[in-house]
Amino acid sequence: MIKKLYNLKIVNFKNTCVASYRRNPYEAVILFSIFLCISSAVLVASLKILSILNGLSVVGPILVDRLMYVLLMIIFLMLIISSIIVSFSTLYNDKEVDSLIFLPLPVRSIFLLKGTETVVYSAWGFIFLFTPFFVAYGIVLRAPNIYYVFLIPCVCLLSLLATSIGLSITLILTRLFIKYRTIVLFVISVYGSYALYSSGIKEIRLLNKLDPTSTIAIINSLVPNIRFSQWRLLPSFWCAEGLSCFIQGSTVQGLFYSFFLCMNTVFTVRITLLLSRLLFYAGWEGMQTAPGTTQKTLYKKKSLLDCLCIPLKITGQHYYAFIKKDIKMFWRDPFQRTQCILLFGLLAFYFGNLRSFQGVIINDPIWKNIIWFLNLGATNLILGTLAARFAFPQFSLEGKCFWVLGLAPIELKKLFFQKLLLNACAALCLVNIVISISSKSLNLSSSLLWLGILMTSLMSLCITTISVGFGVIFIDLKEEVSAKIVSGMGGTLTLIFSLMYIIMSIALIAIPIHLMVTKRLSITVLKQLEWGAGMLLVTISILSISLIIRCALHKISRLEF
Amino acid sequence: MITTYNLNKSFGTHQVIKNLDLCVRKNAFFVLLGPNAAGKTTTMKLLAGLLKPDSGQISIGSIDLLKNPVRAREIIGYIPDHPFLYEKLTGLEFIEFIRDIYRKDKRAFDLNMGRLLQLLGLNRHITGECIENYSHGMKQRLIIAVTLAREPLVLMMDEPLVGLDPRTANIFKTLLKKECEKGRLTVIISTHTLSVAKELADEVGIIHRGELSACGPLSMLEEIAGTTDLEKIFLTITQDD
Numbered sequence: 001m002i003k004k005l006y007n008l009k010i011v012n013f014k015n016t017c018v019a020s021y022r023r024n025p026y027e028a029v030i031l032f033s034i035f036l037c038i039s040s041a042v043l044v045a046s047l048k049i050l051s052i053l054n055g056l057s058v059v060g061p062i063l064v065d066r067l068m069y070v071l072l073m074i075i076f077l078m079l080i081i082s083s084i085i086v087s088f089s090t091l092y093n094d095k096e097v098d099s100l101i102f103l104p105l106p107v108r109s110i111f112l113l114k115g116t117e118t119v120v121y122s123a124w125g126f127i128f129l130f131t132p133f134f135v136a137y138g139i140v141l142r143a144p145n146i147y148y149v150f151l152i153p154c155v156c157l158l159s160l161l162a163t164s165i166g167l168s169i170t171l172i173l174t175r176l177f178i179k180y181r182t183i184v185l186f187v188i189s190v191y192g193s194y195a196l197y198s199s200g201i202k203e204i205r206l207l208n209k210l211d212p213t214s215t216i217a218i219i220n221s222l223v224p225n226i227r228f229s230q231w232r233l234l235p236s237f238w239c240a241e242g243l244s245c246f247i248q249g250s251t252v253q254g255l256f257y258s259f260f261l262c263m264n265t266v267f268t269v270r271i272t273l274l275l276s277r278l279l280f281y282a283g284w285e286g287m288q289t290a291p292g293t294t295q296k297t298l299y300k301k302k303s304l305l306d307c308l309c310i311p312l313k314i315t316g317q318h319y320y321a322f323i324k325k326d327i328k329m330f331w332r333d334p335f336q337r338t339q340c341i342l343l344f345g346l347l348a349f350y351f352g353n354l355r356s357f358q359g360v361i362i363n364d365p366i367w368k369n370i371i372w373f374l375n376l377g378a379t380n381l382i383l384g385t386l387a388a389r390f391a392f393p394q395f396s397l398e399g400k401c402f403w404v405l406g407l408a409p410i411e412l413k414k415l416f417f418q419k420l421l422l423n424a425c426a427a428l429c430l431v432n433i434v435i436s437i438s439s440k441s442l443n444l445s446s447s448l449l450w451l452g453i454l455m456t457s458l459m460s461l462c463i464t465t466i467s468v469g470f471g472v473i474f475i476d477l478k479e480e481v482s483a484k485i486v487s488g489m490g491g492t493l494t495l496i497f498s499l500m501y502i503i504m505s506i507a508l509i510a511i512p513i514h515l516m517v518t519k520r521l522s523i524t525v526l527k528q529l530e531w532g533a534g535m536l537l538v539t540i541s542i543l544s545i546s547l548i549i550r551c552a553l554h555k556i557s558r559l560e561f
Numbered sequence: 562m563i564t565t566y567n568l569n570k571s572f573g574t575h576q577v578i579k580n581l582d583l584c585v586r587k588n589a590f591f592v593l594l595g596p597n598a599a600g601k602t603t604t605m606k607l608l609a610g611l612l613k614p615d616s617g618q619i620s621i622g623s624i625d626l627l628k629n630p631v632r633a634r635e636i637i638g639y640i641p642d643h644p645f646l647y648e649k650l651t652g653l654e655f656i657e658f659i660r661d662i663y664r665k666d667k668r669a670f671d672l673n674m675g676r677l678l679q680l681l682g683l684n685r686h687i688t689g690e691c692i693e694n695y696s697h698g699m700k701q702r703l704i705i706a707v708t709l710a711r712e713p714l715v716l717m718m719d720e721p722l723v724g725l726d727p728r729t730a731n732i733f734k735t736l737l738k739k740e741c742e743k744g745r746l747t748v749i750i751s752t753h754t755l756s757v758a759k760e761l762a763d764e765v766g767i768i769h770r771g772e773l774s775a776c777g778p779l780s781m782l783e784e785i786a787g788t789t790d791l792e793k794i795f796l797t798i799t800q801d802d
Contacts, residue, residue: 022573321661325647325654332649332691400645406611408662409634561611 002109005100009113031489038496039132046136054140066229068137068244072236073229075126075155076162081346082487083122083166085339089483090114090121091167091280092174092287093335101284111276115167121487122166123159129496131155138247147246150258157258158239161265164272171275174283235264305331318410319418326394326422335482336390343386350378351437369517372439372448373510377502379434379452380459383427384498387467391423392494393485394468396476406561413553420468420549427460455537459505462541463498469548470494473555501544508533562587562715562747563608568617570603577603579771581617585764588744590737592758593751595768596799601751602642604768605719608749609639622714635663638713642720644700648693652683652703655692659707670710677706680736681729697724705733709740718750722757734761755791765791769799 021028054064091097091114100110131152138147230237242257309324330336395416398405405415435456439449474490485491512529515521521529568581577600585591595601606612608619610630619626624633646655660670678684681702692700701724708716716737722730738761740746752758758765759779766776775782775798779791786794 317664318662321658325650325658328654329647329649400643401647403611403639403641403645404647404659407609407634407637407639409631409664410662411631558613560613561606 001105002112005105005109005113006116009117034493035128038500039128041500042129043132043136046133047139050136050140064137064141065244068134069229069237069240071130071133072158072240073234075130076158076234076236076239079122079126079159079162080166080169081342082126083118083163084170085342086122086483086487087115087118087163087167087170088174088338089335089481090118091170092284094481097284101281107281108273108277111280112273115163115272115276118167119160119163121484122163123156125487125492125495127152127155127159128492134243141247143247144249144251146251146254147243150246150254151243154239154242154258154261157261157265158235161235161261161268164265164268168268168272168275171272171279171283174287175279235261238264315418318408322415322418323422326419329397330390333482339389339483343389347382347434350382351441366514366517368444369510369514371442372444372452373506373514375438375442375444376435376452376455377506379431379438379456380463380502380506381499382434383431383456383460384463384467384495384502386430387423387427387463388491388495388498389486391419391427391464391467392471392491393482394419394423395471396474396479396485397482399477399480402477402561406559412556412559416468416472416552416556420465423468424461424464427464428457431456431460455505455509458538458541459502462501462544465545465548466497466501467494469552470497472552473548475555475559477561504540505537508537562589562622563591563749564618564620565608566618566620568604568607568619569615570607570612571615577771578607578614581768581771581773583766583773583776585747585749588741588747589763590741590761591747591749591764591766592762593749593766593768594753594755594758594795595751596753599768599799600771601753601768602719603771605639605717605749605751609637609717610634611639636714638708638711638716640701640704640708640716640718640721642723644697644704644724646692646700646703649691651689651691652687652695653689655703656687656707656710659711663711665711673710673712674706677710680732681706698726698729701725702729709736713746715747715749718748720752721750722752722754737761755795759791767795767798774798 017028050064050067053067054060056063091111094114097110097114100113101107134151134155135148137143138151228234229240238257238261242254242261245251245254245257305328306324309320309327312323313320315323405412432453435452436449439452444452470490470493474488474493476485476488476490479485479488509530512521512526512533516523516526563583563585565581565583568578568583569576570578581604583604593601593604603612607614608621608626610619610626610633614627621633622636624636626633647658650658656674660667660674675684678687683699683702683706686695686699687703692703695703701721705721721733725733734757737746737748741748741763750757750761762779764777765779765782767774767782775785775794782794783789783791786797788794
C-alpha cells in the first residue's frame, strides 16, 4: 500500500513538471539554467575562498579543517529546526492527512509518507546548496576519489538523521503539549533558560599567555564557540570526521565513521517510526480538537490587534482593510506563530552568542572591522531567512480566497505594493533594532553603527523586494501549507538570491575598508573606492528592485483565479 | 447590461469557450444552462473578470471589463460555487473587510447587512467565531449577504443554491426575483438544475462544449423546440453527435 502512495506522489510530481513544461517551456528551461548557474557559482566561489583560506600561513589549514566541522554542524542543527517547522505543518496541518487517516491504512504508513515529504522538503535545499561547496573542498584539499563517492551518501544520511530527530521532537511536543499555548510556553522557556545561561553563567574565555591582539589568540578565543562542532557525540562530527579521513587517505577510518553514521541514522529512523506508532494518531486527534489551534476560538469585536492597527488608517480605507486582514490572518495562524517563535528564538541565540565576541574586539582595528562585517552579514542573513519564511508566501497564502482580491475594485499591482510596503516597514524596524543591539553588544563605535544602519536599511529594502517579488513570480495558490510553499523551488531561490545579494553587497564595501585597515590602501584612495563601491551598491540594489518589481507586476497582470 | 463579443478562452491546447456572443438585458434574470464541463464556470469567471479571455470583448453596464476592470468590479457581484473565505477572520471581520475594500458608506452598508443577515437567518451566528468553524451553508449565506449588501448592479452566481437549505434557497430566490423586478439588479446564474431555470429565468442560454447552442426567452426556446418540457429541449440541444 505504501508503495502505491509513493507511486502516486511520484506520478503527481511528474505530472506537475510536465504540465509546467507544457504551459511555458521557456520558463522551465530558464529555471533549470538558473539552478545550474547557482551550483556553478557556489562551486567557483567556494574554490576561490577555500584556496585563499588554505593559503594563509599557520592558521589557514586549521581554519579550512574546522570549516568542514562547523558547516556540517550548522547544516545538522538547521535541518533539525527546519524539519520541526515543516513536519508541524505536513503532519498536523495538511488536509491530505485528514483524508488519508480515513483510508484503511496503518498510521505508520501515513506517517512514513508524510515523514518522507518532510525529509524531502527540509533537506533538498541544503543538499543542493552545500554539495558544490563540499566538492570544492575536496578539490582544494586534493581528496582521493573515494571522498567524492562517499560525499553525497554521507550528507544524505546526516540530513535523514537530522530530520528524523526533528520529526521525533514534533511527535513528542504535539503529544505532550497538545494545547498550542503550552507549546509556545515550552519553546519560550527553552530560549529563556538559554538566555539566562548565556548572560549569567557562561564566561568569555581568553588565553592570557598570548598577546590578546595576535591572530592565534583571537582564533583561540573564537574556538571555544565553535568547539561544539567537534563534540564526539554530535552526528555532524561523525560525518565530518569520516569525510576528513577520506581526504587524508585513511580509508578504513573513513569507512568506519560512514558506517557509524549509517547505523545511527537507521537506529534514529527506527526510533522515530516507533514513536510515530505510539504518538502520531493521538497527536493528530488532539490537534483537531485542541483550543487555540482550529476550534471555536472566540475573538472580541475590538481586540488589542484592532487597536494596534488603528494608526494604519492613514493608508486609506481599503489599504487599511488589507493590512488589517493580513496581520490578523498571520497572527491567528498557529503554524505561522510557531515558526515566528522558533525564528525569533534563534535571534535570541544570536544575541546570546554575541557576548562571546566582546573579548575579541579589544582594540585591534582589523578584528573590529572583520567582526563588524560579520555582524552586518549575520543581521541581513537573519532578515533574509525571516523574509523568505514570512514575506515570500504572502501572496500564495491568499490561496483559494484570491477570488475575493480578484473581484475587489483595486488594481492588483497596488495590492502588491501594499504588501511590499508593509513587509519593508517591518523589515526596516527589525534590522535596525538588531543592528543597534548587536553593535552595542560588540561595543562598536557610533560611526560604524550608523554605517551599519544605512547599509542594512538599503539591503533590507532589496531583500524584502526579492522575497515579496519572488512570492508573486512563483505564486502557488493551490498549496495551503505555508511550510511547503517556503520549502518549494520559489522559496529556495528566494533564499539563494537573498544570500547572493548579501554576500555581494558586503564584499563590495568590506574589501576596500579591509585593505585600508590592513594598510594596503591609502585613505585618499579608500575614500574614492568607498564612494564608488557605495554608488555601485546603490545602483545594483535599485536595478535588482526594479527588475524584480517589473517581473512581479508582469506576473500579476497575467494572474487568473 | 452584459454583452460579450466573440469571446474565446483556452487552457493550454484545450479551447474551453468558443466565439461566445452573449447579450443579457438590464434587470433580466438570465440562466446559463449546460452539462458538466460545458464551460459554464469559465464563462462566469470571464464575465466576473477573474479569468482573462484569449480574444473577444466583454462589456458590463457599458463599461469595457478588459479596459477598465476596476470600474467594472465596483458594479459586479460574484458568488462562486465553493465558498472559499478567509478562515481565520470572524464573520464580522469579513463583513468589515468587504465594506472597506469596496469603500462603502458604513451606515448604509451596515443597515443593508443587518437586514440581509436577518433574512438569511445568519444574524445569530455572526459572533466572534472564526469562519473556519462555519458550515458550508453558513459560508454560502455569508457570501450572499455580503455581496448583496454592497448593492451591485450585476450579480453573477455559479451554482448558488448548492449547500443552501430549502428554506434559505427559497428566500434567496424570492429576494433576487424581487430585486430584478424592482429594476435594481441584473442576475446571471449558471446551473444544471433545470427546475431553477424554469422557475426563475426570463432568458435562458444553453452552453455546450464551450459554444452557446441556444439563447433567448424560455417561451421562444419552447416554440422552436415544439415542446414545453425544458428537459427535452436541454437533452436535444446537448446530445452528443
